[in-house]
Amino acid sequence: MGGERLKIILSLTPPLLIIFTLFFGGIFYGFLQSLGYQPAIGKYEINFSAYYNVMFSERYAKLFWTGLGLNLWVSFASTFLAAVFALFGALAIRKTFFAKTICNFIYSLNLPMPHLVVAVGIIFVFSQSGLLARFASQIGLIGSPGDFPVLVKDKYGLGIILAYIWKEAAFFFIILMSVLQSLGENFEELAQSLGANRWQRFRYVILPLVMPNLFSASIIVFAFSFGAYEVPALLGVIYPQMLPVMAFEFFLNPDLNARSEGMALSIIIAIIVMILVVFYFWLTQAKIRKD
Amino acid sequence: MSKLNIKNLIKSFPSMDRPAVNNVNLDIESGELVAFLGPSGCGKTTILKMITGLFQPDSGDIILDEQSLLKIPTEKRGVVMVFQNYLLFPYMNVNENVGFALKMKGVDKNIIDQKVKEMLELVKLPDIGLRKPKQLSGGQQQRVALARALISNPRILLLDEPLSNLDAHLRDEMRDLIVTIQQKLKVTTIFVTHDQEEAVLLADKIALIFDGELQNFTSPKNYYEKPKNIKAAKFFGGVNFINAKKHNDNLSTNIGTIHYKGENYTDLNEDNIITIRPENIKLSKNNDFNNNSFKGLIKSVIFSGTHTRYKIIVNDLELECSLQSVGLQDIKTDDTIYVHLPSDKIWAMNE
Known part of the structure; x- marks a missing residue:
């Protein structure tokens, strides 16, 4: 019995050591830095002043709260719209038809694309010097490319939202297609024979059936878009700035004291995402208990 | 409604x-x-x-x-x-x-x-x-x-x-x-x-x-x-099929003439097929029957609880018969037997 236990402990030790050292070790050290502990520059005091500075100081408070607002808006809007596009795309092409394979391929194509490439693609297509602007100008819809609405590097994060929709819709699509295909059409056919029209079949049958998977995928996409740096860095404006970009700029600051603020901001981002994930698990567990 | x-x-x-x-x-x-x-x-x-x-x-x-x-x-x-x-x-x-x-x-x-x-x-x-x-x-x-x-x-x-x-x-x-x-x-x-x-x-x-x-x-x-064709008869457990020809209001087969009472006689083709369910065939060691009685040889006997199933060879034709096991005569493999196909239980089909 004792030998068995020792065997289990010994076999678990190497992976646990790696996880604790690399992951929790990094987080712990980052957390310490956010509390002002930076031995490299002779700071050993532990306090919450970096958190206070980021959230409430005259210098950073406005940046932080508008950045948080933009973060929430971009993440909610892009997650919701990507899910909606993917859902309608999956519903449109789930049935067998002659071009289904091609449509499937096109829809899933941008899944392996790096976010950076997608962001550059958005600039090429949607910026005021991009393809759409030039085309609209060529066909006389607008006077010059400069008249094209500002969709990239705009204060509402539209370019960022477009990039995330473009990229994440493929992720939602893959998940939804597998769910819809495993469900088949029997539930809808049944609902139809029970008198449900097209809208009712969508509202009362398809949506509730795909919702658990859609919700799980949404949490992943939301958490990613809330904490990702490269797309907002490329497609965002200086003010308002999304929180991950703001955090990175703290790190780039030649004044090493600013690193504590950067770490505090990163920890805040992680805590917000964690709260949402915990809320999600609480919701699903409550539903399981109710069932 | x-x-x-x-x-x-x-x-x-x-x-x-x-x-x-x-x-x-x-x-x-x-x-x-x-x-x-x-x-x-x-x-x-x-x-x-x-x-x-x-x-x-x-x-x-x-x-x-x-x-x-x-x-x-x-x-x-x-x-x-x-x-x-x-x-x-x-x-x-x-x-x-x-x-x-x-x-x-x-x-x-x-x-x-x-x-x-x-x-x-x-x-x-x-x-x-x-x-x-x-x-x-x-x-x-x-x-x-x-x-x-x-x-x-x-x-x-x-x-x-x-x-x-x-x-x-x-x-x-x-x-x-x-x-x-x-x-x-x-x-x-x-x-x-x-x-x-x-x-x-x-x-x-x-x-x-x-x-x-x-x-x-x-x-x-x-x-x-009264199945319509062989496929229907087989789906419902029919196993006995005899090729027949119309002959003087009866049906002629290679085991002999079969007296037929079915109401569909006039609708039958010249060449047709007779069927009879295994449970409607009667067996006797002595020839106790007036018509549709043919001499055969018991090929196999299979006891299956309430019923016993017999395979009988009549003039190269294999027929299957199922009788209630209770009160059954002692019939064994290789016994000579008389097989009776009651004319009111026979049904002839075109297909």
Whole structure:
């Protein structure tokens, strides 16, 4: 019995050591830095002043709260719209038809694309010097490319939202297609024979059936878009700035004291995402208990 | 109470080298309980789906109470289908599942609640309204599915393999329930099955379908006593077939002349086939019979409890006979025996 236990402990030790050292070790050290502990520059005091500075100081408070607002808006809007596009795309092409394979391929194509490439693609297509602007100008819809609405590097994060929709819709699509295909059409056919029209079949049958998977995928996409740096860095404006970009700029600051603020901001981002994930698990567990 | 006429119905699928449904004609009377019987892939569910409107036929018509259904969308046909695997909505409780059709029609919630209660009482499950489908047994799920289908007073009720997912005990219970409810509500009902026994026990009439073609549409009794062709006879357990020719109001075969009393004699072709069920053949060690009696040799004897099965060779022809084991004569393999084919139990067919 004792030998068995020792065997289990010994076999678990190497992976646990790696996880604790690399992951929790990094987080712990980052957390310490956010509390002002930076031995490299002779700071050993532990306090919450970096958190206070980021959230409430005259210098950073406005940046932080508008950045948080933009973060929430971009993440909610892009997650919701990507899910909606993917859902309608999956519903449109789930049935067998002659071009289904091609449509499937096109829809899933941008899944392996790096976010950076997608962001550059958005600039090429949607910026005021991009393809759409030039085309609209060529066909006389607008006077010059400069008249094209500002969709990239705009204060509402539209370019960022477009990039995330473009990229994440493929992720939602893959998940939804597998769910819809495993469900088949029997539930809808049944609902139809029970008198449900097209809208009712969508509202009362398809949506509730795909919702658990859609919700799980949404949490992943939301958490990613809330904490990702490269797309907002490329497609965002200086003010308002999304929180991950703001955090990175703290790190780039030649004044090493600013690193504590950067770490505090990163920890805040992680805590917000964690709260949402915990809320999600609480919701699903409550539903399981109710069932 | 609705009358259904199916006229020259044809449906093909690109993946099949023959039509899935080939020129099917059926007239189903109001309040009848009809079985579509046939092996898997014979087209019976395809017909059901065309009646609901989930498939469109290539040609032909489906007429319900003198009105063609083809232009009417599924949700407005009043034809409700109960699927083989019940398909209760997993995210709804039993009450919500049963009330679904009325909710889709925008019926007042109080009326829905009242009707749901009535339906659950009808299927003898009055106290499970708040349960989720996964908390129900297979039999309970089937009953809830039935209640959900019946709540909107369908003009036609379609049941796709309604008993196939149930164990033997539940099957008997469910079968009785379906018959009771169908007789009470008088709803014209069609069910699909590949189980011959199920069709015989439940249906007023059976439509036998092979390879998309309707073989016969008649009462269960006729399938045993007066099958239309060899395929129908074999599907219902027929094993004895004798090639015959018309001869002086009787039938001539290679085991001798057979006296025939069937009312279809004039409709028979010159060359035809005689069939007789194993349980209708009589055996005797002495020749006790006046006609249709032939000398044969017992090839094998198989005791199967209540009945004993004999294989007899008569002039190179093998016949099978099944007799009740109780009070049986002592007949053994290689015994010489007289085989009697009672003229009122013989049936001759063209195909």
